[in-house]
Amino acid sequence: MTISVTRTDVPDGQAPDGQAPDCERRDSRVPDGTVQYINIGGIELEAGGFLPDVTLAYETWGTLNADGSNAILVEHALTGSTHVTRGDGDEEGWWEQLAGPGAPADTDRFFVVSINILGGCYGSTGPASTAPDGKPWGSRFPLVTLRDSTDAEARLADRLGISSWFAVVGGSMGGARALEWAVSYPDRVRRCGVISVGASSTAEQIAFAQAQTLAIRQDPNFNGGDYYGGPLPEAGLALARRIAHITYRSAHELDFRFGRNAQDTEAPLQADALGDRGRYQVESYLDHQGNKLVQRFDANSYIALTEALMSHDVCRGRGTLKEALARTTADFFIAAVDSDRLYFPSQSRELANALPGDVDVHVIEAPIGHDGFLTEIGQLSAQLREHLLA
Amino acid sequence: MTISVTRTDVPDGQAPDGQAPDCERRDSRVPDGTVQYINIGGIELEAGGFLPDVTLAYETWGTLNADGSNAILVEHALTGSTHVTRGDGDEEGWWEQLAGPGAPADTDRFFVVSINILGGCYGSTGPASTAPDGKPWGSRFPLVTLRDSTDAEARLADRLGISSWFAVVGGSMGGARALEWAVSYPDRVRRCGVISVGASSTAEQIAFAQAQTLAIRQDPNFNGGDYYGGPLPEAGLALARRIAHITYRSAHELDFRFGRNAQDTEAPLQADALGDRGRYQVESYLDHQGNKLVQRFDANSYIALTEALMSHDVCRGRGTLKEALARTTADFFIAAVDSDRLYFPSQSRELANALPGDVDVHVIEAPIGHDGFLTEIGQLSAQLREHLLA
Numbered sequence: 001m002t003i004s005v006t007r008t009d010v011p012d013g014q015a016p017d018g019q020a021p022d023c024e025r026r027d028s029r030v031p032d033g034t035v036q037y038i039n040i041g042g043i044e045l046e047a048g049g050f051l052p053d054v055t056l057a058y059e060t061w062g063t064l065n066a067d068g069s070n071a072i073l074v075e076h077a078l079t080g081s082t083h084v085t086r087g088d089g090d091e092e093g094w095w096e097q098l099a100g101p102g103a104p105a106d107t108d109r110f111f112v113v114s115i116n117i118l119g120g121c122y123g124s125t126g127p128a129s130t131a132p133d134g135k136p137w138g139s140r141f142p143l144v145t146l147r148d149s150t151d152a153e154a155r156l157a158d159r160l161g162i163s164s165w166f167a168v169v170g171g172s173m174g175g176a177r178a179l180e181w182a183v184s185y186p187d188r189v190r191r192c193g194v195i196s197v198g199a200s201s202t203a204e205q206i207a208f209a210q211a212q213t214l215a216i217r218q219d220p221n222f223n224g225g226d227y228y229g230g231p232l233p234e235a236g237l238a239l240a241r242r243i244a245h246i247t248y249r250s251a252h253e254l255d256f257r258f259g260r261n262a263q264d265t266e267a268p269l270q271a272d273a274l275g276d277r278g279r280y281q282v283e284s285y286l287d288h289q290g291n292k293l294v295q296r297f298d299a300n301s302y303i304a305l306t307e308a309l310m311s312h313d314v315c316r317g318r319g320t321l322k323e324a325l326a327r328t329t330a331d332f333f334i335a336a337v338d339s340d341r342l343y344f345p346s347q348s349r350e351l352a353n354a355l356p357g358d359v360d361v362h363v364i365e366a367p368i369g370h371d372g373f374l375t376e377i378g379q380l381s382a383q384l385r386e387h388l389l390a
Numbered sequence: 391m392t393i394s395v396t397r398t399d400v401p402d403g404q405a406p407d408g409q410a411p412d413c414e415r416r417d418s419r420v421p422d423g424t425v426q427y428i429n430i431g432g433i434e435l436e437a438g439g440f441l442p443d444v445t446l447a448y449e450t451w452g453t454l455n456a457d458g459s460n461a462i463l464v465e466h467a468l469t470g471s472t473h474v475t476r477g478d479g480d481e482e483g484w485w486e487q488l489a490g491p492g493a494p495a496d497t498d499r500f501f502v503v504s505i506n507i508l509g510g511c512y513g514s515t516g517p518a519s520t521a522p523d524g525k526p527w528g529s530r531f532p533l534v535t536l537r538d539s540t541d542a543e544a545r546l547a548d549r550l551g552i553s554s555w556f557a558v559v560g561g562s563m564g565g566a567r568a569l570e571w572a573v574s575y576p577d578r579v580r581r582c583g584v585i586s587v588g589a590s591s592t593a594e595q596i597a598f599a600q601a602q603t604l605a606i607r608q609d610p611n612f613n614g615g616d617y618y619g620g621p622l623p624e625a626g627l628a629l630a631r632r633i634a635h636i637t638y639r640s641a642h643e644l645d646f647r648f649g650r651n652a653q654d655t656e657a658p659l660q661a662d663a664l665g666d667r668g669r670y671q672v673e674s675y676l677d678h679q680g681n682k683l684v685q686r687f688d689a690n691s692y693i694a695l696t697e698a699l700m701s702h703d704v705c706r707g708r709g710t711l712k713e714a715l716a717r718t719t720a721d722f723f724i725a726a727v728d729s730d731r732l733y734f735p736s737q738s739r740e741l742a743n744a745l746p747g748d749v750d751v752h753v754i755e756a757p758i759g760h761d762g763f764l765t766e767i768g769q770l771s772a773q774l775r776e777h778l779l780a
Contacts, residue, residue: 242597
């Protein structure tokens with residue numbers, strides 16, 4: 001995917017004048033796993049801003065039943081898209097094995113929905129979208145919280161005719177979104193899967209997030225966020241991704257894979273001047289991770305969503321954690337990767353302990369760290385099948 | 391201290407023409423804890439570069455005895471200086487309680503020496519120093535490894551008349567320097583204290599180091615390293631320090647101190663545009679840490695020393711860890727902070743296990759993380775007094 005830096009595409013499912021298309025006019029023949037768009041109108045935001053004419057991009061798989069009771073919402077993580085799994089097309093999704101015919105989110109049985117988060121760059125309104133003055137939002141894009149994005153998604157659910165989700169599930173920021181759904185809309189979430197994330201972003205998570213947003217903001221091309229049409233702050237975004245990626249992997253994983261090895265024939269300890277040396281393998285690996293993201297993600301969206309994740313706190317304005325969670329009526333599935341050193345299993349346990357009833361923490365055993373929720377899909381699928389999507 | 395960006399100070403103890411002063415000419419009346427300078431000549435570097443006319447800055451406390459047998463070398467960490475402890479002046483040092491009359495490094499008994507690492511910015515030759523062409527080294531400063539800096543320090547020890555150290559001790563990069571001393575010069579180190587660091591820099595440590603050096607190199611003011619005389623890459627250096635500081639503290643410490651609190655009256659969740667919000671307390675704290683370092687440290691030195699630390703590997707060219715360590719004849723004191731998540735206690739155990747003889751790992755109990763080796767000086771002092779400096 002390439003970034004639509006100045007979004008000129010008028011989505012198929014959206015009227016060109018920015019008006020929301022009528023619900024009944026939705027094309028029921030849209031193939032599974034195809035991006036669709038809905039205009040949900042303007043949103044007053046928690047932090048005081050306002051976004052008019054908000055578009056949300058989404059994909060669906062399977063068929064919504066007559067009483068609208070079989071819908072599952074799969075929430076993506078920070079840089080994820082709506083493409084959870086392949087549909088009628090061939091493109092692989094980011095959580096293959098989770099959704100599809102016969103999968104835990106069985107598309108022969110469920111209507112699976114995935115929504116690009118508000119502020120993202122996979123079709124929903126974000127900083128690269130066109131503001132009312134015809135220019136990209138850029139530096140003017142407002143601060144959006146996870147509650148705002150949840151509210152926006154509730155409107156989309158209305159439009160799809162889904163008054164209550166059979167389940168909402170996600171990992172990392174996707175898990176935070178799922179949890180916020182269950183607490184903000186207790187009547188609309190019957191089961192909730194919160195994977196590899198706690199009840200709020202901690203000081204350390206905020207600290208690493210700040211480093212990432214600064215890496216982008218200090219890129220000479222950033223221009224306060226108004227870089228569309230000019231050179232992109234790619235170096236800053238790639239650095240942000242490197243920092244993030246280190247935290248997504250365990251020290252053990254990095255050392256086991258790369259140790260102190262040099263990259264190919266490069267020589268990390270040969271150089272006349274400081275800047276001339278060859279790379280260690282782990283540096284090359286992180287260069288690759290950074291550069292890969294730059295090809296598919298907008299730097300302003302990275303900031304917007306990182307800020308949204310910093311805002312994650314189900315307790316805000318709702319009392320203690322126990323009090324906040326007392327609002328929910330959903331059955332919960334909580335899971336954590338045992339080696340996660342960004343979203344520690346202890347945070348998942350704290351969440352589980354504060355939830356009404358007896359809630360277990362399912363342990364994903366993986367030495368890899370946080371990303372185990374993506375790589376150990378086999379373990380997770382089995383757990384989800386048995387405990388959330390039975 | 392302010393950074394001497396274009397170093398024009400001609401050190402007292404160094405002849406103006408760059409020749410090394412005669413050893414006998416050293417002023418024996420220099421007060422304890424005063425920076426002195428020695429020119430140790432040119433150095434061929436491990437990575438292939440060459441540094442002519444190298445100056446090393448150092449401080450001493452106490453008196454070297456007649457047979458030169460009572461000298462202790464205290465090695466500083468990444469951004470440390472020679473000022474370990476106060477001397478006849480009043481300025482507090484970075485490891486107070488460790489050295490002084492009656493302290494573990496008892497200056498009534500020992501001759502305590504601290505050397506600014508080659509490449510640093512506290513008086514030793516570094517990127518801000520003047521190259522033979524009269525301009526600062528800047529981008530031309532060569533890659534210096536910990537072995538190079540150890541070799542340079544061995545020459546300084548020669549000049550001071552110290553053929554063998556009673557002990558060499560340090561924490562973090564200081565510990566890596568101490569270990570390299572014991573392995574490179576087994577005949578010259580009788581006791582060795584390696585605190586909060588392992589036998590080599592791991593893939594994860596290299597990864598975090600890369601992020602930090604990139605943060606500086608991507609600063610618009612960096613100019614490839616040739617920024618002296620122009621605006622300094624302060625934002626990049628401050629970001630590097632933020633990243634480092636997160637890794638120096640435990641998640642528990644950050645969350646316990648700051649949680650999700652807002653800084654003073656700032657409002658992290660009030661903003662029209664993304665960049666306008668107030669700060670979380672932990673962000674303000676890291677801003678402070680970053681800005682503090684910028685006032686006292688040169689960005690190129692930060693890169694040079696971070697690169698030197700990346701090079702840390704006592705095994706390089708010496709076989710297995712056991713084989714490399716078999717060269718040493720020193721008595722070792724190994725310590726680690728139990729909550730350290732940058733230099734894991736397991737790395738200290740690996741080092742201890744590979745050393746000749748039975749070597750324990752002394753545990754510094756501190757929830758703070760890596761920095762515990764500085765903050766828990768009480769525990770460490772007692773351990774050092776009993777096990778290394780008895």
